[in-house]
Amino acid sequence: MITCSDAVKRLWEYLDATVDHETRDAIEEHLSRCRRCCGELEFAEELRRFIAGAADHDVPDDVMGRLTQTLEELEP
Amino acid sequence: MDPSATDRQEEFRRLAREQIPRLYSLARHLIGDDAEDAVQDCLLKAFQRYDQLHDATAASGWLTSILVNCCRDRGRSRSRQPEHVDFTDVEEFSLFRTIAYEDPFPYSDTLHLDFLREFGKEDVHAVLMRLPELYRTPVVLVYMDGYLAREVAAMFGDPLGTVLARLHRGRKLFEKLLWEYAEENHLLQEVAR
Numbered sequence: 001m002i003t004c005s006d007a008v009k010r011l012w013e014y015l016d017a018t019v020d021h022e023t024r025d026a027i028e029e030h031l032s033r034c035r036r037c038c039g040e041l042e043f044a045e046e047l048r049r050f051i052a053g054a055a056d057h058d059v060p061d062d063v064m065g066r067l068t069q070t071l072e073e074l075e076p
Numbered sequence: 077m078d079p080s081a082t083d084r085q086e087e088f089r090r091l092a093r094e095q096i097p098r099l100y101s102l103a104r105h106l107i108g109d110d111a112e113d114a115v116q117d118c119l120l121k122a123f124q125r126y127d128q129l130h131d132a133t134a135a136s137g138w139l140t141s142i143l144v145n146c147c148r149d150r151g152r153s154r155s156r157q158p159e160h161v162d163f164t165d166v167e168e169f170s171l172f173r174t175i176a177y178e179d180p181f182p183y184s185d186t187l188h189l190d191f192l193r194e195f196g197k198e199d200v201h202a203v204l205m206r207l208p209e210l211y212r213t214p215v216v217l218v219y220m221d222g223y224l225a226r227e228v229a230a231m232f233g234d235p236l237g238t239v240l241a242r243l244h245r246g247r248k249l250f251e252k253l254l255w256e257y258a259e260e261n262h263l264l265q266e267v268a269r
Binding site for chain 2: 048051054056063
C-alpha cells in the first residue's frame with residue numbers, strides 16, 4: 001500500500017515504464033481507488049503529449065538549402 | 077576513387093538528408109540560435125566517422141548522439157560556468173496542484189488542459205531553453221524525440237539511474253518553469269479568454 005505522495009512521485013516513471021514490477025503494481029492498486037491521483041496521472045500524460053507536440057520538424061527553406069549544400073560539398 | 081567509397085558517401089548523404097529536419101528541430105531545442113551551426117558540425121563529424129556506423133537502422137541514434145555532443149561543445153564554448161539550480165523548492169512543486177490551487181480560469185471545467193492550451197510551440201521552446209543543459213537534453217530526447225531512457229543512457233555511456241535522475245529533476249523543473257513563464261507572460265489572465 002502506498003500513499004498519494006509516493007504514488008505521485010513515481011507517476012512519470014510509471015508512464016515511462018521505468019519502475020519495477022512491484023512499484024508498478026503498487027501504483028496501479030493506488031490508482032484504482034484514488035481519484036485525485038488519477039487526475040494527476042491524466043495530467044502527466046497530457047504534459048508528455050504537450051512536450052512532444054511542441055516538436056517542429058519544419059526547417060526554414062534557407063536553412064535547409066545551406067545544410068543540403070554542406071552535405072553535397074563534404075569531401076573525405 | 078574507389079567505387080565502393082563513392083557509394084558509401086552517397087549512402088551517407090541520402091541518409092543524412094532524410095534526418096536533417098529531425099536533427100535541426102532537436103538542435104533548436106538543445107542549443108537555440110546555434111542550431112544550424114550545430115547541425116553543420118554534426119554532418120561534418122558524422123561524414124568523417126561514417127565507417128564506424130555498421131548498421132544503417134542505427135543511423136538515427138548515431139546521428140543524435142553526435143549532434144548532442146556538438147551542441148554540448150557549442151554550449152561549453154558559450155558559457156564556462158555550469159548552471160546551478162537549487163532543487164529545494166523544485167522537488168516539492170506540483171504543477172497539477174498549483175493549477176488546482178491557484179485556479180487561474182475559475183469558470184473552466186477543464187482547468188489543467190486550459191492552462192496547457194495557453195502555450196504555443198514557441199512558448200514551450202522558451203521554457204525548455206530555461207532548463208540547464210544537463211536536464212534539458214534528456215527531457216528533449218525522451219519526451220520530444222521519443223527515445224527511451226535506457227537508449228539515452230546507452231547513447232552517452234551513462235548509467236541508467238543517472239539518466240532517470242536527470243529526467244526526474246528535468247521534469248520537475250520544467251513544470252515549475254512552465255508556471256513561472258505563464259505568470260511572467262500574463263498567460264493566466266481570465267480577461268484574455
